[in-house]
Amino acid sequence: MxxxxxxxxxxxxxxxxxxxxxxxxxxxxxxxxxxxxxxxxxxxxxxxxxxxxxxxxxxxxxxxxxxxxxxxxxxxxxxLTGRNHLERAVADSIVDLLADFYTQILPWYSIRHLTESDPENLLKLKNERLIPAVESKVPYFVDYLKEAKSGYYVKSGITFVDFLCCELFSIVQDFEPEVLLPYPEITDHIKRIYSLPQLKEYITNRK
Ligand SMILES: N[C@@H](CCC(=O)N[C@@H](CS)C(=O)NCC(=O)O)C(=O)O
Missing domain, CATH: 3.40.30.10 (Glutaredoxin)
Known part of the structure; x- marks a missing residue:
């Protein structure tokens, strides 16, 4: 290095x-x-x-x-990119899937994180953008975690992809916890990342 x-x-x-x-x-x-x-x-x-x-x-x-x-x-x-070219390609495809997911939820997220937003519009965007995005994309993330069997998104262990996925899904979880309840693999993964000893102090003290 x-x-x-x-x-x-x-x-x-x-x-x-x-x-x-x-x-x-x-x-x-x-x-x-x-x-x-x-x-x-x-x-x-x-x-x-x-x-x-x-x-x-x-x-x-x-x-x-x-x-x-x-x-x-x-x-x-x-x-932290994966162990070989094929695993790195899988990691990249998960990041691209995450980008697709983010694009889908963006209309909901862009007003959800505002302190004041119209509740009716928010509910509409939750139903029309967030929930369909979760239902159509999150099962693929679950499949990757199950297939990897490492606790992370690829078989050889933790990569940069884990931090990207954890952070975006944790935002969804913070705002709408019930939406991720059917996907314990995802919520367990968030816990796993936030419990890493290297992150403990930062996570405890962050805003
Ligand atoms: N694809 C870029 C998007 C960057 C982006 O849109 N950043 C926003 C903040 S999240 C920004 O710079 N906004 C201010 C602006 O566009 O003037 C990335 O992932 O870094």
Whole structure:
């Protein structure tokens, strides 16, 4: 592995797309500067970010955009991408499935996380977007966990995919716990990740 890498993560002061990156850096016991800013600071900061989005992981002064590319980079760096080309392809296909799932639930999520949202519209989006997405996609994630038999999404053990899946499903679970009740494999996986000794202190103290 490359020595003495200096990591700086830029994101809003929330979990969002940065959280799997934070989890992975903590899991790998990497020190990093967790730069969190307010929405009002974003206009000024935006122009200094490649692709003008966050999260950005700065590595020795080089700014990397795109959360999934950042996760893959860290996966390669810390040997958390799967054991061979085929397993890495399976891992990538799970990440793509997760992206499809996220696209499906986004209309629901984009208003669900607001402090004030119209309850009628929220219920409509829950029924029309969240529940169909869960029912059509989550069984595939369950199949991957069952097939891997490692407690993680691929056979050889933990990869960057586990942090991505855990964080997104935990958001669903926090907002609508009953929706994931028929899928104990998924909720057990979330518990497994959050119970990793390397993450204990961070999870206990995070917002
Ligand atoms: N595909 C990108 C999406 C990045 C993205 O949309 N980030 C949002 C925050 S979650 C953002 O930068 N919003 C501010 C803006 O677009 O001006 C990724 O996964 O990093």
């Amino acid at each position: 490359e020595n003495s890498l200096k990591f700086k993560l830029y994101y809003f002061d929330t979990r969002g797309r940065a959280e799997p990156i934070r989890l992975m850096l903590h899991y790998c016991r990497q020190e990093f500067e967790d730069v969190r800013f307010s929405v009002s600071d974003w206009d000024t900061l935006k122009v200094s970010m490649p692709q003008e989005t966050v999260p950005i992981l700065e590595v020795n002064g080089k700014k990397l955009p795109q959360s999934r590319a950042i996760m893959r980079y860290l996966g390669r760096l810390f040997d």
